[in-house]
Amino acid sequence: MPDKDERKVTPRSQDFAAWYNDIVLRAELADYSPVRGCIVFRPDGFAIWESLRDELDRRIKRTGARNAYFPLFIPQSFLRKEAQHVEGFAPEVAAVTHGGGQELEEPLIVRPTSETIIHHMFGQWIHSYRDLPLMVNQWCNVVRWEMRTRMFLRTTEFLWQEGHTAHATSEEAQRETLTILELYKSFVEDFLAIPLVVGRKSAAERFPGAEETYAIEGLMGDGRALQCGTSHFLGQNFAKAFEIKYLDEQNQLQYAWQTSWGVSTRLLGAIIMVHGDDQGLRLPPTVAATQVVIVPIARKPEEAASVLAAAKQVCESLESAGIRVRLDSRDGLSPGFKFNDWEMRGVPLRIEIGPRDVAAGQVVFARRDLKGPAAKSTAPAAEAAPRASVLLGEIKQSLYQQALAWMQRETREFQTYPELKKQMEGEGGGGFASVFWCGSPDCETRIREETRATCRAIPFNQSHPAGTCIVCGEPASERAFFAKSY
Amino acid sequence: MPDKDERKVTPRSQDFAAWYNDIVLRAELADYSPVRGCIVFRPDGFAIWESLRDELDRRIKRTGARNAYFPLFIPQSFLRKEAQHVEGFAPEVAAVTHGGGQELEEPLIVRPTSETIIHHMFGQWIHSYRDLPLMVNQWCNVVRWEMRTRMFLRTTEFLWQEGHTAHATSEEAQRETLTILELYKSFVEDFLAIPLVVGRKSAAERFPGAEETYAIEGLMGDGRALQCGTSHFLGQNFAKAFEIKYLDEQNQLQYAWQTSWGVSTRLLGAIIMVHGDDQGLRLPPTVAATQVVIVPIARKPEEAASVLAAAKQVCESLESAGIRVRLDSRDGLSPGFKFNDWEMRGVPLRIEIGPRDVAAGQVVFARRDLKGPAAKSTAPAAEAAPRASVLLGEIKQSLYQQALAWMQRETREFQTYPELKKQMEGEGGGGFASVFWCGSPDCETRIREETRATCRAIPFNQSHPAGTCIVCGEPASERAFFAKSY
Structure with missing residues (x-):
């Protein structure tokens, strides 16, 4: 078995784009697929998305929005009902022209976003002010034809959530737009440890069909910005295109006011590009599939049993404390190889246990967010779990502070x-x-x-x-x- | 506001198919969409799917499978690599022929199932026996062109999970097939309260490309069977078509052995058709978005405040106990209307609180699974939460027993x-x-x-x-x- 660093990534400082691709492929986050523009989310990458999605889903539900699911396909004519919308999306759609062996009378568009079909349904469901506000969210795949693929950042198919709401007044809809923007900001800053610039977009950068678009923007490690989420105030543009009308309390027919908002799997790209370093990925503990890896270190065969037993005990104590922990007891690989491998994969915290540690009843911690002696500390083995919890919290803070310092400097x-x-x-x-x-x-x-x-x-x-x-x-x-x- | 039963469903005993559609539409589980064959999952329906999915996901992960995500589109040529597979699926696929304004050189198929693209990737990832077993699961949408739509049961697009695994030996793959079959069985019986017949399929009913297909089958309220999940032993058919080879411990090149398995949103149809009755839906508490509804009953205005206060207190105590509870304090609707409405929507347990209950410090429970006096019981208001928990457990059991008795009789x-x-x-x-x-x-x-x-x-x-x-x-x-x- 290999004992050298075959999986070492191109240093970030040397070539940012090559470094990024190396991380995605070697940390097994994603892979290219045989379908142009589409990628495969491998388990280690998809686990990040799942953590992120579950937490964001909880936060969105707390605002009163409920999840629903609308069709993947949109009649081509729907896309044309809002003039700016079709202009923005028509060039990048995928069209289904055949189904069940027959040519379709009207092509179906694979959703690039779902405003049109959702607003069509809203038109069926909304009749009275009592039906408002109507707030739905959908986790799904969307397709926007891309000529140049960039893993997670720009792919023909990607995953996202899209929220769509309808309100009785302009003020309420505008408030909703900003409530979600603030929700996105605190989610990305707290949970992903990514500092942001927040504000409204210029007219040129607006979502096609929106009156106003707001965004959260992060600064990547190469000094480029990445849009991490958007929240749109749609005014009555879609309500008029899709006849979303309600009877108000005075029995007058009114058009509804609407919003839409979304974040996508490009957040995985943001995590990599904000936190990663020359050695590879650095994951915030909140989204790391493995938060702590334990590496037993036994140089002589006669030490192996006691070291492994101690490592297993520590592993169980962390598991019991709800920490996502992994014991790397693979044979034939040196501790150094394992250290590099897990560092490249971004595991936030490593525990080393050698014969002297077993004798002293202690463990050695090595933090992924720091370098040199500052990264290391020891604790009694019996206190490994509570200590790991504290360190994981500190690591998240420290990743945020490092990213914030970088953004401020830049x-x-x-x-x-x-x-x-x-x-x-x-x-x-x-x-x-x-x-x-x-x-x-x-x-x-x-x-x-x-x-x-x-x-x-x-x-x-x-x-x-x-x-x-x-x-x-x-x-x-x-x-x-x-x-x-x- | 209406005070009569506008939402009453066609009695099941009168017309099963009409009853089924009435429930789906009036309980707001789903709606027809403007896209032929596709439905919209509304929040009350999607919440059932979310509960079901989250629990099944936990159980699948415990077997060692990990979630991943593969492209929606499959090159047409892939589908043709396994002879039976293409024969089974070719007639019902949707084809994307245009992307980004250009005609594609090769049409892309919208996945009807993902064996082909996943096995292509397995071929890239599997090299040695150390890479096995490889077990991935995917939650996604799939498309199979349908001429006749039946809500949840037969739709062009539906949601499902599909597990795909590769193993070193035939025995291990066969064991995996049956492990998942058993997992499906206990999940559907325990969590959805649906009794099953379990076994292998005849050759004619096998999945296209499988060596053996196993299924769980439920008996619906009209005496028809519904396939609720399948688990396939694929042998080496796909491994040979997609060149999934590994070096075994003797350094010999071997084809892998594979399985695939899935359950879909048709389980929502099973829940309705197994548990529903003349009054409408009856949901197992495990999947009910609202497990308990509280209806305050005040006939005179002067009673309203104290009744509502008592109802709110009970509501909070149930919430604290982790019960999904809803207080129906809507004005202008009679208690009778509310009772019927929530019964139609399948809420498992109702709590009624009137002035005499407030005076007596008690609440009245009404179970959805029973009729007449047997459905009713009282408890001190202070014990409402623990009592509700016990009743919810009993209701699930009782729904299962009723369904089992029906299946045995039929x-x-x-x-x-x-x-x-x-x-x-x-x-x-x-x-x-x-x-x-x-x-x-x-x-x-x-x-x-x-x-x-x-x-x-x-x-x-x-x-x-x-x-x-x-x-x-x-x-x-x-x-x-x-x-x-x-």
């Missing part, structure tokens, strides 16, 4: 356009640029075309004196965050 | 073919017929063509003297269960 305010341009030059990221922008699409387009940075978010509640647009010099009341993005 | 042994034929005549079901069958496809075909009954299962471990085939009179060692089925 967030810059610029006063002049040449400064902005210079920062965005080159192949790498460039971080977030906070600049005054007058709001005109022309200035936004110029920034995009000349620097490849797009408007990621316009933060809320800006409390600073007004300035002048970094492009045209006209008065500007708000700063916007621009960045190159995935 | 299971008959026949010695002569005319008896069998007579039993299966007419529009209704006919129950299970246990008959000696020689095993020849000719006799099976004759039974199917003349009685519309098919071979549902050949039970294991039959301990009776051999007999003679009910059709041809040749010696027959086994009894088979025939029934008309969904």
Whole structure:
């Protein structure tokens, strides 16, 4: 059996894109599939999605939304009912033209998002103000044809949740949009340890058919931004297209006000690109399929039995404490190989137990989030479980703090356009640029075309004196965050 | 607001099919969709699926299988690699011919089941006996083109789990097939309170590409059988088609041995058709979104406050005990209307609280599984929660016992073919017929063509003297269960 680091990944500092692909493949998170643009989520990757999904599902249900499931297929004519919506999605749809051996009269679109079919059903279900608010959420697969695949970030098929709500008033719908945005923010920050910039999108970056789109944006390890979730205020656009009307308390017929919101499996990409390092993946303990790995270290055959027995005991105590623990008792592999392997796979905490530890009745902890001596500590074997719980909590905090420090360091305010341009030059990221922008699409387009940075978010509640647009010099009341993005 | 039973369902005893559709629509479990053959799972229906799925998922994971996710689309050529498989599925597939505005070189099939694409990936991942067993499970949507839709039972798109495993030996794969069959049986019997007949399928009823198919079969309230789950021993058929080879411990290249197994959203249909009665749905407490509904009864305005306060207190005590409880404090609806509404929706247990109950410090329980005085009992309000827990357990047992008594009554042994034929005549079901069958496809075909009954299962471990085939009179060692089925 191999005892060298065959699975070592390209260092992140050397080639970010190669590093990313290496992690996805070697940590067995996902694999390429024989279907262009589609990937396979392997068990170690899917387990991250399951942890994330279950927690987010609990949080969404607490807001009053309930899960439902709508058809995968959407009649082509539905997509055309909202003008901006069809313009946004038509170029990237997959169409079913044959079913049961027959050519279909009307092609069916494989859902790229479900506003149209869900709103059609809302139209059947909503009659009176008593039927409102109607709040549903759906976990499903969606398909958007992609020419260039990037594991988790850009794939033809991906998994997501999409929430869809209808309300009696504009205010209530807008409140819902922001409630979910805040829910996404606290979920991604607390549970995935990813710090965010939050705000509204520019008109150019809006969801096709929305009045307003809000987003949470994270900063990846290469200085590029990644949109991690969006929440849309749809106004009455879809209600009018799909005739979603209700009788209000005064018996007047009104169109409903709507929202939609979603996060997807691209969050797996965010976890990798925010937390990973040269050695590989670093997983927040909340989503790690294995939170703690125990490596018994016996150099002589006569030590093996007592070391393994001690390791098993520690393993059981952690299991009893509800920790997802794994004992790596594989034969024929050196401890060093195992250390590297589990580090590459992102396991947050390692426990080492050797003959001297058994004699001393202790275990050695090694944290994945720190390097050198700071990563190591010892504890009495009897206290391994409570100690591991404390360390797992600290590791999550520490991953968040490291990512926050990085985002803060890579967030810059610029006063002049040449400064902005210079920062965005080159192949790498460039971080977030906070600049005054007058709001005109022309200035936004110029920034995009000349620097490849797009408007990621316009933060809320800006409390600073007004300035002048970094492009045209006209008065500007708000700063916007621009960045190159995935 | 309406105070009469607008939502009453067609009595089951009057028209089983109409009754079934009424329940699905009026209990808001599902709705028709604008896409032919596809239905919408509404929140009250989807919640049943979620409870069922979460419990089954836990049980499957305990066997060592892990969840993964494979592409929705399958290259058409893959389906053709296993001869029986393509023959079985080709007529009912949906084909994507266009993506991203272009015609595809090779059509993509929307998965009707995932053996082919999963086995292709297994071929990439399996190299050595150390990679075995490989056990994955996938929760997903699948598409099989249907001309005649029946809510939950027969829809173009449905949801399911499909497990796929690869093993080093035939024995191990066969053991896995039966382990899962037993898991399905205990899950459906314990959790869904549905008694089953279990056994192997005849060759004619086998999964296309399998060496042996096993099934769990339930008997619906109209005397028809419903296949509730299947487990397939695939032998080496797919391993040979997809080149799944491994080096054994003697360094010899071997084909792997495989299984696949699944249950689907048709289990929701089984729950309705096994437990429902003239009044509507009856849900096992395990899967009921609302396990207990509390109806406050105040006929005079001056009683309302104290009754509602008492109801709220009871509601909180049940919530604290982890019971899924709902307080129906809707204005303008009579208690009678509410009773009927929740009975129709299948809530297992109702608590009534009126002014006299408040004065006596008690609550009245009404069980959905029983009728008349036997359904009613009282308990001190302070003991409402523990009492409700006990009753919910009893209700599940009682639903199972009622269904078991029905299945036993509707299971008959026949010695002569005319008896069998007579039993299966007419529009209704006919129950299970246990008959000696020689095993020849000719006799099976004759039974199917003349009685519309098919071979549902050949039970294991039959301990009776051999007999003679009910059709041809040749010696027959086994009894088979025939029934008309969904």
